[in-house]
């Protein structure tokens with residue numbers, strides 16, 4: 001992670017003083033229109049869209065998992081959403097808090113020992129035969145992006161609950177204690193940085209992160225307290241080395257490879273690194289009717305040229321790297337005023353961090369040059385840096401074995417999306433299971449996985465955990 005000094009060194013200005021905007025303030029206002037206390041709304045209709053008739057079924061038949069029960073639990077959680085299309089349950093919001101409370105009750109009913117840790121992660125423990133052994137961790141998240149779906153994070157969280165239900169039904173007693181975790185603010189829509197709960201656990205928070213405030217003037221620390229967490233104690237929460245046996249996460253693919261290949265299960269090789277920057281351009285606001293074209297300092301024109309440059313640079317070399325500008329704030333923002341200010345993120349992803357740093361430098365150089373041509377000032381600040389993480393070969397091997405016994409075909413693949421397993425990889429060996437996303441759609445209302453696909457994923461999670469419980473030590 002970046003230290004504050006490294007962070008400051010990354011700041012680059014062309015016209016200097018005009019751009020003294022504090023980074024924290026920008027993060028709050030530009031990216032996070034959340035934080036208002038609203039009453040959570042119940043949604044029953046259209047929580048998941050059925051696939052078109054005639055689509056071929058996948059070849060995986062869950063034998064243990066209660067598919068209907070798991071599906072109903074997913075539907076139950078989908079009711080916690082802010083109004084509007086799709087599901088909006090942003091991390092650190094009233095809807096998300098209500099969802100956490102609902103889930104906590106379900107964990108208690110299964111006899112789990114439930115707690116909220118310092119970073120507002122929901123934790124549920126199931127005793128093992130030997131509680132002196134390092135615990136086996138698994139789980140996911142239940143927060144969503146605005147107008148997202150009901151499968152990203154939820155499949156893994158409720159698949160984990162289904163695993164506990166199966167163990168209870170079959171009176172399975174593991175050797176090790178089990179720790180089911182629902183990580184807080186994984187998407188990072190609110191406060192602008194993802195993987196919050198898992199980074200907090202792994203000791204990877206940025207300096208000053210807890211003090212950042214949102215549009216409503218509410219600090220991240222305050223939101224943690226509303227959930228029952230204790231921000232002051234976050235520094236103490238990082239587990240001692242060797243105290244976690246492993247972490248396994250079930251998740252939807254969020255891409256289209258499994259769906260297109262009609263493969264029911266994915267075993268993840270590694271999670272790509274994600275580099276995020278915030279670019280601020282400042283020109284001069286003036287009358288759109290009276291200012292000649294050659295006398296303008298138009299921040300949005302410069303932004304447009306930079307967006308095209310991002311695509312050009314990212315596609316200029318072979319590989320699976322991707323680069324995105326997914327947001328734009330323009331000020332003052334009126335049809336008859338030349339845009340004075342444009343603020344937008346640049347996000348890059350790949351399995352190689354070295355490549356990401358190199359691409360970011362190329363983008364910075366080109367963008368600075370384009371901004372100078374448009375006579376606007378330029379600032380490119382690092383916002384977050386998530387290192388790529390590889391899953392443990394022994395975990396992948398046990399997953400392969402378990403999938404073989406389930407007679408399900410699997411695809412070994414990289415994850416293009418970030419996950420809490422990435423931060424957990426700093427603490428222990430990690431593994432991830434993917435289930436198909438219809439048409440590769442995710443972070444949108446059309447996100448969908450079929451009931452039997454979700455059930456297959458949960459069943460593989462169950463068998464994997466039982467196998468990992470038997471491993472004495474990873475090598």
Ligand SMILES: [Zn+2]
Pocket residue numbers: 141152153186251419
């Ligand atoms: Zn997710």
